[in-house]
Amino acid sequence: MENFTPLSALIGGIMIGISASVLLLATGRVAGISGIVGGLVPPVRSDALWRLLFLGGLVVGVLAWRAIRPGDVVLTFDASFPVIALGGLLVGLGTRIGGGCTSGHGICGIGRRSLRSLVATVTFMVAAGATVFAVRHVVGT
Amino acid sequence: MTVSGCFTALVSGLLFGLGLAVSHMVDPAKVLGFLDIAGNWDPSLAFVMGGALLVTVVAFPQVLGRGKPLQAASFVAPVKSAVDRRLVAGAATFGIGWGLVGLCPGPAIASLAFLRLESVVFLVAMVGGVALSKAFPGQPGGEVHRADA
Numbered sequence: 271m272e273n274f275t276p277l278s279a280l281i282g283g284i285m286i287g288i289s290a291s292v293l294l295l296a297t298g299r300v301a302g303i304s305g306i307v308g309g310l311v312p313p314v315r316s317d318a319l320w321r322l323l324f325l326g327g328l329v330v331g332v333l334a335w336r337a338i339r340p341g342d343v344v345l346t347f348d349a350s351f352p353v354i355a356l357g358g359l360l361v362g363l364g365t366r367i368g369g370g371c372t373s374g375h376g377i378c379g380i381g382r383r384s385l386r387s388l389v390a391t392v393t394f395m396v397a398a399g400a401t402v403f404a405v406r407h408v409v410g411t
Numbered sequence: 412m413t414v415s416g417c418f419t420a421l422v423s424g425l426l427f428g429l430g431l432a433v434s435h436m437v438d439p440a441k442v443l444g445f446l447d448i449a450g451n452w453d454p455s456l457a458f459v460m461g462g463a464l465l466v467t468v469v470a471f472p473q474v475l476g477r478g479k480p481l482q483a484a485s486f487v488a489p490v491k492s493a494v495d496r497r498l499v500a501g502a503a504t505f506g507i508g509w510g511l512v513g514l515c516p517g518p519a520i521a522s523l524a525f526l527r528l529e530s531v532v533f534l535v536a537m538v539g540g541v542a543l544s545k546a547f548p549g550q551p552g553g554e555v556h557r558a559d560a
Contacts, residue, residue: 273441273444273451273453273455274453274454274455275434275435275455276454276455276458278433278434278435279434279435279455279456279457279458279459279462280458280459280461280462281430281433281434281462282429282430282431282432282433282434282435282436282459282462283430283434283458283459283460283461283462283463283464283465284430284462284463284465284466285426285427285429285430285433286426286427286430286431286434286459286462286463287462287463287464287465287466287467287470288426288466288470289423289424289426289427289430290423290427290463290466290467291466291467291470291471291474292419292422292423292426293419293420293423294470294471294474294475294480294486295470295474295477295480295481296415296416296419296423296480296481296482296483297412297416297419297420297480297482297483298479298480298483298484298485298486298487299420299483299487300487300488300489301423301427303515303516303517303520304505304515304516304541307516307520307537307538307541308541311538311541311542316412317412319412319417320412320416320417320420321420323417323418323420323421323424324420324421324423324424324427325424325520326421326424327420327421327422327423327424327425327426327427327428328424328425328427328428328431328517328520328521329428329520329521329523329524330424330425330428330524331424331425331426331427331428331429331430331431331432331521332428332429332431332432332437332521332522332524332525333524334425334428334429334432335428335429335432335433336432336524336525342432343432343435343437343438344438345437345438345439345440345522345525345527345529346438346439346440347439347440347512347513347527347529348439348440348443348513349439349511349512349513351529351532353511353512354511354512354529354532354533354536355532355533355535355536356508356511356536357508357509357511357512357514357533357536358508358512358514358519358532358533358534358535358536358537358539358540359508359536359537359539359540359543360504360505360507360508360511360540361505361508361509361512361514361515361516361519361533361537361540362508362536362537362538362539362540362541362542362543362544363501363504363505363508363540363541363543363544364500364501364502364503364504364505364506364507364508364540365501365505365515365516365540365541366501366540366541366544366545367497367500367501367504367544367547368497368498368499368500368501368502368503368504368505369489369491369498369501370489371505371515371516371517372460372509372515372517373427373515373516373517375502376460377460377463377464377467378467378471379489380464380467380468381464381466381467381468381470381471381472382467382471382472382475382488383471383472384489384492385492385494386489386491386492386493386494386498389494389498389499389502390498390499390501390502391502393498393499393502393503393506394502394503394505394506394509395446395506396506397502397503397504397505397506397507397509397510398446398506398507398509398510399446399448399510400506400510401446401506401507401509401510401511402443402446402447402510403447403448403449405510405511406447406449406450407449407450
């Protein structure tokens with residue numbers, strides 16, 4: 271096991287859980303980012319601001335951590351630009367058809383005791399794992 | 412959405428983004444390290460999900476049990492409850508995309524904080540995928556106010 275960071279992972283996860291719970295309690299909305307983005311494509315006048323503020327908050331939250339602990343987080347991309355574009359397309363398409371993503375189904379849906387979300391989560395985890403296996407150990411890139 | 416609701420959305424987003432940064436989930440390599448079970452396996456993502464679920468599994472039923480949110484008229488949650496082909500096909504498609512890059516929607520947006528062209532390319536394509544999904548009928552979007560679906 272390399273790079274295993276259980277404590278920061280747990281703390282970060284708890285922050286995410288609290289964030290989603292606060293959003294639900296206050297606004298009645300699920301912190302499913304694919305859905306929050308989906309509601310901006312196209313934007314609806316009265317409904318767009320909270321979405322933009324939430325998504326903007328995501329970025330500022332990361333900026334804040336970069337200021338607090340410079341160099342702690344570094345981004346490494348393995349995939350080529352065409353593969354990144356393909357991946358993005360499939361993520362956009364699949365999350366809308368499936369009705370959610372890791373936050374919407376995995377964190378919020380399972381929190382709501384949704385069987386649909388549990389099934390979706392297991393499905394995308396298996397699909398993602400199989401994809402990584404194929405790319406790293408079969409094709410060997 | 413009320414002014415206070417918008418403020419909460421901002422604060423919630425900040426905390427979510429902070430959580431993504433602290434846990435390193437904004438780094439595709441960290442995510443792929445979890446998904447690469449046959450390689451140098453990094454279980455960290457399981458701890459992130461676990462930490463989040465520790466909170467939501469307890470808090471969500473409590474919150475929903477109130478009957479109504481603090482700053483809005485009702486909860487807005489997905490209405491579908493059946494496990495159907497569309498769900499599985501969509502989730503599988505999403506999973507493949509996620510496995511190819513190591514980014515899902517939240518981290519992808521949050522990663523803009525690093526000003527990487529890769530994030531922009533991913534997000535433009537992702538929005539394209541969202542737009543394309545409209546060609547497939549029966550998408551979620553007209554949410555309903557059932558808290559128990």
